[in-house]
Amino acid sequence: MTPSARIAAAIDLLAALEDQCFAPTARRRPADAVASDFFRARRFIGGGDRRAVSELAWGVVRQRLRLDWHLARIGMAPTPRLLLLAQMVLAAGADDHGRTRQAAEAAFDGSRYGPAALDAGERRAAASLAGRPLIDAAMPDHARLNLPEWVMPAFTARFGARLPQEAAALEAEAPLDLRANLLRTTREAAATMLAGEGLATEPTPFSPWGLRLPSRRPVTGTKAYKDGLIEVQDEGSQLIALLADARPGMRVADYCAGAAGKTLAMAATMGNRGRITACDTSAPRLEGAAKRLRRAGVDNAERHLFVPGDRWAKRRAGSFDRVLVDAPCTGTGTWRRNPDARLRTRPQDLTELVAVQHEILATASELVRPGGRLVYATCSLLPQENEEQMERFLARDPRFKPAPLDGLWAALMPGATAPCAGPWLALSPGDQGTDGFFCAVLERAT
Structure with missing residues (x-):
């Protein structure tokens, strides 16, 4: 041409x-x-x-x-x-x-x-x-920072004086993060294999399973990928699976599993022992999940497709040790990967999604057994979908109490510094170099 x-x-x-x-x-x-x-x-x-x-x-x-x-x-x-x-x-x-x-x-x-x-x-x-x-210089703040005007109040409340740095990070090229599949390899062995195929990686700073390439590369054609030794997964997403702390022998529900990225990671921490159920409302997404599960060698997972009138959740109330709700959200934390989303997403989407998140939490929380944990996550930077959603849920359901991040991190990663301060995991491209993620771990009283 x-x-x-x-x-x-x-x-x-x-x-x-x-x-x-x-x-x-x-x-x-x-x-x-x-x-x-x-x-x-x-x-x-x-x-x-x-x-x-x-x-x-x-x-x-x-x-x-x-x-x-x-x-x-x-x-x-x-x-x-x-x-x-x-x-x-x-x-x-x-x-x-x-x-x-x-x-x-x-x-x-x-x-x-x-x-x-x-x-x-x-x-x-x-x-x-x-x-x-x-x-x-004559631009209003939102245009200068390349952000939709409607997110400015929430982003300003979240980041304050750091907003220009965070906005710049949301424009920068995202690295390509990989997760070593511990069912089939170690992080070190996966890095060695990738290096042999011409892809030099570095360990991610927080995830014990992560490998990072500085920019997008065609990894799906590598032997490491085809053999199920690695999966493409942002480090922030890996940390959510880490905080779920799914252990061998547990019963785990991935309530909004999508293509099962976090299901795969939790199956690895479970050592393929116990049972994990990947749930979603999309048959194509769950079909894609089946292919990924087979490639990764996961054999302790099953899939469930939610349909109108579904009674699956009611029949399994109080039977899961871990319930992960990776809730549908605005995806504001992924705008560096999906620049079109900052144009497609509108204020009414936020209003609708906050209501949907609340409904999903109410239903999914009933699956948690006494003494078990509910893990709520989004790939959003907006407080309405994160901290405010947790405040609303905890005010409604006194059976659940927060499990603070510092204690969880100390137990899971002894001697390592947590990625952020505060009761919840709150990640951003500017602070941690990951996509923007939020994760809250709640324990149900015994």
């Missing part, structure tokens, strides 16, 4: 993302799913061109909040063409001297496979944007 043809394809991809992800009437599908469908329908786009087109489009997605501000400032609507043009022009900043603007304008060449030539309004926009910094 010519450079102009790549730009035309990126504009088409941005239009698809707007229609299916970001517009008020959109289905709000994940952007990677939309992109996958886009390229599947255009198999003539080769691998190198696909990467180039994706980089163009994702550059706009990552900077969309700032680009919207720049376009609004000059009175222009954020069309896919103008968004990409603005990204190209603003990327060079004040040191450009017009070169990037000229190159951007030239790329809209009206050729057979390229984008149509810029009209007069688009040329005026390019001229107005040229030489300006992408991050402008």
Whole structure:
């Protein structure tokens, strides 16, 4: 593809993302799913061109909040063409001297496979944007920090003066964390095997099972992955499984298991002894979980699909030693991996999810036996889904009391410093270098 043809394809991809992800009437599908469908329908786009087109489009997605501000400032609507043009022009900043603007304008060449030539309004926009910094001092705080305006009060309450550092960490490229599957290997042996395949890793600072690559690499083709020695799992997610403290012989419920990442980790701490049930409302996710369980050599796990009218939970009330609720949430802690989510997620989603989380906690808590533990987790940075949710639950159900993090960590990791202070595990990209996670461990009275 010519450079102009790549730009035309990126504009088409941005239009698809707007229609299916970001517009008020959109289905709000994940952007990677939309992109996958886009390229599947255009198999003539080769691998190198696909990467180039994706980089163009994702550059706009990552900077969309700032680009919207720049376009609004000059009175222009954020069309896919103008968004990409603005990204190209603003990327060079004040040191450009017009070169990037000229190159951007030239790329809209009206050729057979390229984008149509810029009209007069688009040329005026390019001229107005040229030489300006992408991050402008005149921006309101939310645009300058690349955060949706509606999260600012909660993020400010959570991070205070550290908010700029946390916002920058949410924009940075995330590392790729792996978990050594202790059912089949050790962390050291997995690292050695990966090194032999050209992937040098470092131990994660907190998880005793974790290995870290500085950036995303194609690990699923490695022998270590195919043989079930490693799983892709952020260190923060690993720590939630660690705090669940699922032991051999226990009965464990992973109540919102999804594709079973934490089920796999807990099965390893159980040494394949006892019973763990992975529950979810999605049949495709549980089917994916079955494949991962087989590859990892897990044979103490079963799956349960929740359906309307399901009485599974009522029939098993008070029978589990550990119940993990990895609750559906806004996913604000994963925005560095999923930049489209900061555009798709809306205030009403938070309101709805907080209610759903409360209902799930009420149901799942009944599964915990006296003396057992309820573990609540999210990949959110918002207090409404985390600390406030715990305050609400504990006020409603006096049978449960917090198990403070410092005591849990000392028992699980003797001599090691806990990742954070306070009663709960609260992780963020800026503080711990993980995705943003929250985890609370509650004990039911005997």
